[in-house]
Amino acid sequence: MGTTQLDTVQEPKYWHLKTVLSDALDSEFAVGEILPNERDLAARFGVARATLRQALEQLELEGRLQRRRGVGTTVAPPRMGVPVDRSGHSWPGAPGDAWQPADAAAVDGGSVPPAVAEPLGVDAGDTVHVVRRTRVDNGQPVAAELLYVPAESVPGLATAAATGPVARARAVLQELQRLDLDGEERAVELGSARAEDAKQLDRLPGAPVLVVTTRYVTGGRTTAVSVSTYRADTCRLTFGDRDDVAVLTG
């Protein structure tokens, strides 16, 4: 807005800008509304476009804005709560889970990421089934997943029976249901979207994501590992021990 000459305390311009914009978003804009373009905004605030962009990037990181190339910058809706654990442990693919199987492939144990191969105890020469799944909430893609299942864990799998990619994925998931599940162990960390994930999530490569790594434990052994990649800008991951979630914000 006007001139702010209390720069006696050194506060980066982009930080101050972010605060001003954040307040403006609360008071003067509605969800979905399009902001002025970056060149105009920069001129209005008397800063270089790069500086303005630094402020916008922060606000996008916090889920306040959504930017789309060729379109513009819009005010983002509040983050959606995405339930990550289910009350009572269950295997992926159990009835009612939120994921859609996409395809499956059998790969060599040497080609899976070390962070996955290690807990599974697989090496080069072993076979690992990799199931791809996606998750759509509120009509929007929110997550992509790779589920790693050593062939050893599903000895009854009839590999030849399935014809299409989705059928192959379902076959692996169905075999998992036969096993007892003793427990799950999860880790959440910040990452950036690989090119492949970015495409599925409708974001640019490098976009911030929340990576959830889950170990599925049966009889003291890790029988499967999943790596789920959630859009960090639109998702708030929820972990509840009660069924009636759907609380807090909208």
Added chain:
Amino acid sequence: MGTTQLDTVQEPKYWHLKTVLSDALDSEFAVGEILPNERDLAARFGVARATLRQALEQLELEGRLQRRRGVGTTVAPPRMGVPVDRSGHSWPGAPGDAWQPADAAAVDGGSVPPAVAEPLGVDAGDTVHVVRRTRVDNGQPVAAELLYVPAESVPGLATAAATGPVARARAVLQELQRLDLDGEERAVELGSARAEDAKQLDRLPGAPVLVVTTRYVTGGRTTAVSVSTYRADTCRLTFGDRDDVAVLTG
């Protein structure tokens, strides 16, 4: 390294740079080692410093690098696993939890963030105790927390008894232990460090953080809410239902 003229496919320079640097980190550098400074690196790769910095920022976001003004850029150790839930539910401040109480204050219900006030059901005029705690793992500050406890939840609290700030914090925590805890409900989302948190976490304002919001439920009502802010660059939050965590990576 050398010239890479397979730019037939349009891939941003910073993205390619990031890949090259990431590989170099794996093969040519040890944890803690100092990289060449940004001006030298940019010259070496034949790009502007801003472009080089874009790649470094990504790698820092992924926890691969650590940058400190006036010092340099170093290779970061693998993220540490930080247990967020405890086996068996328990109140904050229960014996053995990883947090250090810092201080406590009684504030008006109108001045707590809406995302906290709403589930607690507090309004302006109500009194809410705010306990500040910090968490240090491996000699490094990893998280800062604000715990909101409505005065209504701890009617037995003797406010005048405590003398120092830490004692006041402990007094609130001790009162909590008297209540039954039916369940906890958590949410994890990406945020950026407020100036205050940044100082405690030894980071610059705006640094990416994982914000864990926990609702403590007693008899169907939310009796306390905590907002914990973890350094996203150094932490991997773990949620396990088994005691013997301490697995995966180092």
Added chain:
DNA sequence: TAGTGGTCTAGACCACTCA
């Protein structure tokens, strides 16, 4: 084709750390 955000440059100065 016009307009948007995304990438990139070649500078400059500042805040901080440390010898």
Added chain:
DNA sequence: GAGTGGTCTAGACCACTAC
């Protein structure tokens, strides 16, 4: 005081979207 990363500028061109 020398060297580091952090901020900022004023441009330019590119990739994408929508009309």
